[in-house]
Amino acid sequence: MITVFATVTAKDGSESKVKEALLALVNPSRQESGCIEYHFYQGQDNPCEFVCFEEWESRSHLDQHMQTNHLRACLAKIEVWLGKPVSMIISDKISA
Helix, strand or coil: EEEEEEEEECCCCCHHHHHHHHHHHHHHHCCCCEEEEEEEECCCCCCEEEEEEEEECHHHHHHHHHHCHHHHHHHHHHHEEEEEEEEEEEEEECCC
């Protein structure tokens, strides 16, 4: 299993646009083969910061997700609203 933590930081004033675009990813991503979990969180102290928590059956499932039209379209759409580039930590779970 592969776990991903992706951080998306919106520019001040753009958080609602980014939030809407990110939420549109949830259902199609959850329908993908190999998707176990797919959730977004918004910072309480910094509402411009969003974190995506994802779990995939394998790295190949994650790689397939990264090539989907819905993800690529979302990333292209939100690019102008970002305060900094999207960062990702791709992890292996080490605790129960």
